[in-house]
Amino acid sequence: MNRWLVFVFLAFLSACGGSSNSSSSNAANESDTSGEMTSSPGGGNASVPGRPSSFGVPVASQIRPGVEISADGSGCTGNFLFSPNAQTVYIGVAAHCFSEDTNNGIDPCETNNLPIGFNQVVIENATQPGEIVYSSWRAMQESGETPGSDACVYNDFALVKIHPDDLANIHPAAFAFGGPVSLRTDLAAVGDDVFAYGRSSLHFGLRTLEAKSGSITGVSGEDWAYQIRTDNPGVPGDSGGPIFGPNGEALAALSVLSAGVGGLNVIDVSNGAVNLDRALRYAIDGGFINANTKVLLWPDFYPAGDF
Numbered sequence: 001m002n003r004w005l006v007f008v009f010l011a012f013l014s015a016c017g018g019s020s021n022s023s024s025s026n027a028a029n030e031s032d033t034s035g036e037m038t039s040s041p042g043g044g045n046a047s048v049p050g051r052p053s054s055f056g057v058p059v060a061s062q063i064r065p066g067v068e069i070s071a072d073g074s075g076c077t078g079n080f081l082f083s084p085n086a087q088t089v090y091i092g093v094a095a096h097c098f099s100e101d102t103n104n105g106i107d108p109c110e111t112n113n114l115p116i117g118f119n120q121v122v123i124e125n126a127t128q129p130g131e132i133v134y135s136s137w138r139a140m141q142e143s144g145e146t147p148g149s150d151a152c153v154y155n156d157f158a159l160v161k162i163h164p165d166d167l168a169n170i171h172p173a174a175f176a177f178g179g180p181v182s183l184r185t186d187l188a189a190v191g192d193d194v195f196a197y198g199r200s201s202l203h204f205g206l207r208t209l210e211a212k213s214g215s216i217t218g219v220s221g222e223d224w225a226y227q228i229r230t231d232n233p234g235v236p237g238d239s240g241g242p243i244f245g246p247n248g249e250a251l252a253a254l255s256v257l258s259a260g261v262g263g264l265n266v267i268d269v270s271n272g273a274v275n276l277d278r279a280l281r282y283a284i285d286g287g288f289i290n291a292n293t294k295v296l297l298w299p300d301f302y303p304a305g306d307f
Contacts, residue, residue, distance in 0.1 A: 063091065069123055
């Protein structure tokens with residue numbers, strides 16, 4: 001059966017602001033080092049990043065996985081929280097959200113991007129703007145990756161440092177699902193369940209559209225990315241959002257939206273997502289971020305999406 005990628009949701013792309021993951025020129029994006037603090041992340045008693053006892057009960061007004069992230073006209077969804085030490089916390093997002101070459105079919109390793117140190121990133125629920133501290137698209141250019149390589153095509157990950165003034169108002173539990181209970185470090189399999197969250201304004205604030213469940217339909221680019229199909233696909237503005245594995249593991253971050261024409265001319269819509277462990281290891285192994293950077297964890301996961 002012949003299938004091909006087509007441009008979809010073109011009317012919405014101007015609201016996305018981020019740049020395309022160029023696994024195909026016909027793939028559209030869903031994009032709509034150390035601060036000081038006096039207490040551990042979340043204001044708890046423990047000082048070790050990722051230890052659940054560091055955090056209290058999550059509330060909607062906190063900076064959490066799933067908040068909206070915007071910069072220079074882009075609008076995306078933040079994925080997980082990361083920390084190298086008790087004084088510094090990052091929120092993950094898609095690297096294409098910080099590129100002016102949005103959806104122009106330019107290879108990520110040849111794009112123009114906002115600079116590291118750009119400190120006007122608006123984070124939902126934050127009182128101060130965040131700062132870009134890592135972008136895979138800039139890192140790959142510095143490393144001399146070959147345009148068109150699997151890394152260039154699929155590695156779509158960035159980190160924004162949360163301002164020290166806001167560190168008392170963070171929580172690692174994602175909207176709708178809670179977790180993540182761990183970072184998935186082995187490769188997930190086709191058919192595995194996935195759970196995703198997106199903050200796009202196109203969902204009109206409806207939890208039934210923001211929280212998604214589905215399964216993995218493919219693994220791409222020498223294990224760099226997953227293809228997933230959910231009950232309602234990620235749309236512009238969902239880019240960068242968190243994707244969980246079947247048991248609440250931090251698995252991936254949403255990257256692209258694609259549509260194929262299958263039998264009976266039915267449009268089959270799915271999403272591409274960068275393998276989070278692979279993306280994080282690239283940043284660490286290349287010396288772009290502190291080697292101690294870990295995903296912040298929360299022990300409770302609710303696959304029904306009603307958390």
